[in-house]
Amino acid sequence: xxxxxxxxxxxxxxxxxxxxxxxxxxxxxxxxxxxxxxxxxxxxxxxxxxxxxxxxxxxxxxxxxxxxxxxxxxxxxxxxxxxxxxxxxxxxxxxxxxxxxxxxxxxxxxxxxxxxxxxxxxxxxxxxxxxxxxxxxxxxxxxxxxxxxxxxxxxxxxxxxxxxxxxxxxxxxxxxxxxxxxxxxxxxxxxxxxxxxxxxxxxxxxxxxxxxxxxxxxxxxxxxxxxxxxxxxxxxxxxxxxxxxxxxxxxxxxxxxxxxxxxxxxxxxxxxxxxxxxxxxxxxxxxxxxxxxxxxxxxxxxxxxxxxxxxxxxxxxxxxxxxxxxxxxxxxxxxxxxxxxxxxxxxxxxxxxxxxxxxxxxxx
Numbered sequence: 001x002x003x004x005x006x007x008x009x010x011x012x013x014x015x016x017x018x019x020x021x022x023x024x025x026x027x028x029x030x031x032x033x034x035x036x037x038x039x040x041x042x043x044x045x046x047x048x049x050x051x052x053x054x055x056x057x058x059x060x061x062x063x064x065x066x067x068x069x070x071x072x073x074x075x076x077x078x079x080x081x082x083x084x085x086x087x088x089x090x091x092x093x094x095x096x097x098x099x100x101x102x103x104x105x106x107x108x109x110x111x112x113x114x115x116x117x118x119x120x121x122x123x124x125x126x127x128x129x130x131x132x133x134x135x136x137x138x139x140x141x142x143x144x145x146x147x148x149x150x151x152x153x154x155x156x157x158x159x160x161x162x163x164x165x166x167x168x169x170x171x172x173x174x175x176x177x178x179x180x181x182x183x184x185x186x187x188x189x190x191x192x193x194x195x196x197x198x199x200x201x202x203x204x205x206x207x208x209x210x211x212x213x214x215x216x217x218x219x220x221x222x223x224x225x226x227x228x229x230x231x232x233x234x235x236x237x238x239x240x241x242x243x244x245x246x247x248x249x250x251x252x253x254x255x256x257x258x259x260x261x262x263x264x265x266x267x268x269x270x271x272x273x274x275x276x277x278x279x280x281x282x283x284x285x286x287x288x289x290x291x292x293x294x295x296x297x298x299x300x301x302x303x304x305x306x307x308x309x310x311x312x313x314x315x316x317x318x319x320x321x322x323x324x325x326x327x328x329x330x331x332x333x334x335x336x337x338x339x340x341x342x343x344x345x346x347x348x349x350x351x352x353x354x355x356x357x358x359x360x361x362x363x364x
Contacts, residue, residue: 004060010067047085047158077150103131126156224278245312249295291315
């Protein structure tokens with residue numbers, strides 16, 4: 001065994017640590033599993049979740065510095081530590097609320113460093129809870145001491161974590177006398193990162209508000225007021241606007257509809273000059289019957305039993321292109337956009353032209 005040159009009291013603490021190490025590892029396993037389950041259930045996206053058990057040499061160094069303040073190994077609260085790193089400030093508070101409901105929190109010894117408001121404190125900003133595992137959450141008759149061991153749970157944002165790691169790497173401590181120019185530089189950077197942390201949260205909140213407004217407009221049928229973009233198109237698709245046409249086309253051969261994302265059609269719709277959801281709705285109203293007639297010519301003499309759920313939207317776009325007089329070139333461009341450029345797209349375009357030749361508007 002390693003001899004760290006500690007006094008008798010600290011040496012006994014090291015021996016106790018060695019004896020209890022399997023229990024600490026069990027505690028680590030239980031706590032991390034419970035936290036992962038709860039975070040997943042809450043739907044919070046994390047940057048990372050990590051944990052560690054303090055190594056023996058690290059513990060010996062701690063005891064060498066301040067071993068006299070610990071009467072027993074149970075007084076050392078950071079032998080097992082967990083850290084949860086979120087993307088946003090508000091998610092730190094959400095994680096904290098979950099932890100408060102999950103564990104027994106030692107409030108007198110827990111610290112919210114975010115409230116210290118020191119001018120260069122950004123790198124140290126985090127929420128530190130000292131916790132214990134309640135028996136109601138987990139109990140092991142073989143290891144009843146599991147519920148008595150205190151552990152540290154740190155919660156911070158990704159930017160706070162990166163800044164803390166950088167400070168640690170360059171050996172910066174605010175209490176150590178260093179030239180004022182370094183204090184100024186680091187404080188300025190800390191302020192920029194704190195501003196970025198707050199701005200990320202604000203922008204996420206603003207985007208969430210925007211999406212709610214858009215969803216409300218879509219649900220109310222005010223499609224002319226809704227610009228066509230990725231978010232709005234998803235909201236529109238959620239209303240299954242092409243479902244009636246799809247089912248009508250599938251009924252031609254009693255085919256099953258295979259669900260496929262319509263998002264590859266978004267750049268195609270934009271290339272066709274559609275700027276709002278109202279434009280998409282008008283395209284469907286104006287071309288619905290011809291899109292169905294095209295499907296009759298495509299499927300009438302076949303026994304196809306599986307069709308893409310994009311069949312209705314595809315035929316609407318085909319009819320729109322042909323009515324605009326863009327012919328083979330327009331169809332080739334369409335297939336290049338939705339499938340990626342390929343020589344096969346020219347063959348598909350020619351086939352569609354042959355199928356569409358019998359449509360009434362093509363013979364006017």
